[in-house]
Amino acid sequence: MKPARRPAIGAEGEEARRLRPEDHPTVRRIGETPLAELERIGRAEGVRLFAKLEGCNPGGSVKDRAARRIVLDALGRGDLEGRSLLDASSGNTGIAYAMLGAALGFGVTICLPASASVERKRILRAYGARVVETDPLDGSDGAILEARALAAREAECWYYADQYSNPSNPAAHEATTGPELLRQLGGLPPDLFVAGLGTSGTFTGVSRFLERESPGTRRVAVEPDGPFHGLEGMKHMETAIVPPIFRPELAHERAAVSTEAAQAMTRRLAREEGILAGVSSGAAVVAALEVAKRTGARTAVVVFPDGGDRYLSDRFWEQDRDG
Numbered sequence: 001m002k003p004a005r006r007p008a009i010g011a012e013g014e015e016a017r018r019l020r021p022e023d024h025p026t027v028r029r030i031g032e033t034p035l036a037e038l039e040r041i042g043r044a045e046g047v048r049l050f051a052k053l054e055g056c057n058p059g060g061s062v063k064d065r066a067a068r069r070i071v072l073d074a075l076g077r078g079d080l081e082g083r084s085l086l087d088a089s090s091g092n093t094g095i096a097y098a099m100l101g102a103a104l105g106f107g108v109t110i111c112l113p114a115s116a117s118v119e120r121k122r123i124l125r126a127y128g129a130r131v132v133e134t135d136p137l138d139g140s141d142g143a144i145l146e147a148r149a150l151a152a153r154e155a156e157c158w159y160y161a162d163q164y165s166n167p168s169n170p171a172a173h174e175a176t177t178g179p180e181l182l183r184q185l186g187g188l189p190p191d192l193f194v195a196g197l198g199t200s201g202t203f204t205g206v207s208r209f210l211e212r213e214s215p216g217t218r219r220v221a222v223e224p225d226g227p228f229h230g231l232e233g234m235k236h237m238e239t240a241i242v243p244p245i246f247r248p249e250l251a252h253e254r255a256a257v258s259t260e261a262a263q264a265m266t267r268r269l270a271r272e273e274g275i276l277a278g279v280s281s282g283a284a285v286v287a288a289l290e291v292a293k294r295t296g297a298r299t300a301v302v303v304f305p306d307g308g309d310r311y312l313s314d315r316f317w318e319q320d321r322d323g
Contacts, residue, residue, distance in 0.1 A: 021075050026103040030057050030064045031176050035184040035301070040272045041285065047292040048299045049285070050190070051275065052181055055307030059096040060123075062177070062305040063089075066201050067096030069172035070161050071104070079159040080106045086151055086158040088112065088143035090198065090233040091120035092306055093163050098127035109158075111143040111150070117232065119310040140198075140233075141241045164199050164243035173205025181206070181301050182214060189214035191297035194255075194288040196222045196280045198233045200246035202303055207250035218252045218295065222280075222287040225256040230263070230316075231279050233305065255287035262286060263316040266308065276308035279316075 021027060033056045042049030054062035074080050084107030085097055094110035101108035108129040112120075115136035124131050132150075134142040144164060151160035163169050182189065193210055195203040200221075207219045224231045227239035237246070237254075248254075259279075266282030269275045281304035288300045311317075 021104050022072055024103050026058055026099065027068055027072075030059075030068050032180060033057060035181060036275070038269075038273050038275075038285070041268060041289075042300075045289050045293065047289065047297060049288060049292075050181075050185070050299070050301045051277075051281070051285075051304045052177070052301060053275070053304050055277070055304060057096075059092075059099040060306055060310065061092035061096065062202055062303060063093040064096045064099075065172045065176055066163060066166075066169040066199070067093055067100055069168040069175075070163065070166055071097070071100050073168045074159055074161065075104070083157060083159045084109055085161055086111075086147055087161040087163055088140065088147040089163070090140050090143070091116045091124070091310070092233060093199070094129065094131075095120065095123050095127070097161070098124050098129035101129065102127045109150075111147040113139055113143055115139075115232075117311050118313050123310065139240070140235065144241055163201070164241075165245060167245065169199055169201035170205035170208065170245050173202050174209045175205075177202065177303075178206040178209030178213070182210075185299075185301070188299075189217050190299040190301045191216075191295075192218050192220060192288060192291060192300035194220045194222060194284050194291070194300060195303040196231075196234050196284050196305065197237060197246070197254075198235055198280070198305075200235075200243050202305070204245055204247050204250060206303075207247070211250065218291070218297065219250060220287055220291050221248075221251040221254045222257055222284050223254060224283075225258045230259040230314075231257075231283055232311070233278075234280050234283065253291070255291060257283040257286045263319075267317065267319070270308065275304070277304050278306045278308055278311055279314075280305050 034053045038049040057064035088111045098108045111132045114133040224236045262283035284302045
C-alpha cells in the first residue's frame with residue numbers, strides 16, 4: 001500500500017514555507033488549555049475537583065501536545081522529507097497528526113480500529129488523512145500491529161511515528177501539561193493527579209514533572225476494569241500491548257473503572273457541569289472521587305483528554321434522558 005504523497009517540506013512555494021514549523025499558527029495554538037473547577041460534582045463529594053480541559057486544543061484533544069512534539073522532532077531530524085507519517089491511533093492522535101499534516105504539508109496515514117466513532121473517522125478524512133481500518137475485535141493493539149506491518153513492508157515510504165514508543169510523547173507533557181496545571185493552581189500542589197492510560201504519555205510525562213516539582217501529590221493512573229470495555233482510547237494494561245513509554249512505577253495507584261460508571265459520569269458532567277466530555281474523562285472523574293473519598297484528599301486535578309462531540313453517535317447518551 002503506497003502512501004498518499006504530498007510535496008516534501010520546502011519543495012513547493014518557498015514563500016509559503018518561510019515560517020518555521022513551530023511558528024505556524026496552528027502549532028502555536030496547542031496548549032495553555034483551561035483548568036475548570038467542577039463545583040457541583042466536586043462539592044457533593046467534599047473535594048475541590050479541577051478538570052484540565054484538553055478538548056480546547058485546536059485538534060480537540062490532549063493528543064495535540066504529543067503530536068506536535070513528535071512532528072517537530074521528526075522535522076528537525078529530516079525524517080519527513082519525501083515521506084508520509086504513519087501511525088496507529090484510536091483516533092485522537094491520528095486527528096492531531098492529520099491537522100498538523102494539513103498545516104505543514106506532509107501526508108498522513110492512520111491505522112485505527114473500525115470500531116472508532118464515526119465522528120473521528122470523518123474528522124480524519126476531512127483533514128485529508130488516509131485511514132486504514134483494522135479489526136474492531138483487536139482494538140488498538142490490532143491497529144498497532146497493522147502499522148508495524150506497513151512500516152516494515154514499505155520502510156522507504158514512511159516515517160513511522162510510533163506514539164506508543166516515542167519518547168517525544170511523554171516529553172511533551174513533562175514540558176507543557178505539568179507546568180501549566182501547577183501554574184494554574186497558583187503553585188499550590190494538588191493532593192491528587194488523575195489521568196487515564198492509553199499510550200500513557202500524558203500520565204507518564206506529567207507524573208515525571210510532579211515527582212520532581214510536587215512530590216506530595218498522589219498520582220493515580222486510570223484504566224478500564226477489563227479487556228472488553230467501551231472506553232475508547234484507554235488500555236487495560238494487563239491484557240494489552242503495554243506501551244514502552246509507560247512507567248508503572250510513577251503511579252502511586254492504578255484505579256480500574258467500569259464502562260457503565262464512566263458513561264454515567266460523562267452524562268453527569270454534561271448535565272450538571274455543562275461540560276461535554278468524552279468517556280475517558282468520565283472514567284477519570286469516577287476514579288478521582290473514589291480515591292479522594294478513601295484517602296481524604298481535598299484537591300484533585302483530572303485530565304479531560306477530549307470533548308464529547310466526537311462520541312455523540314454512541315448510544316449511551318440516550319440513557320437517563322429527562323422526560
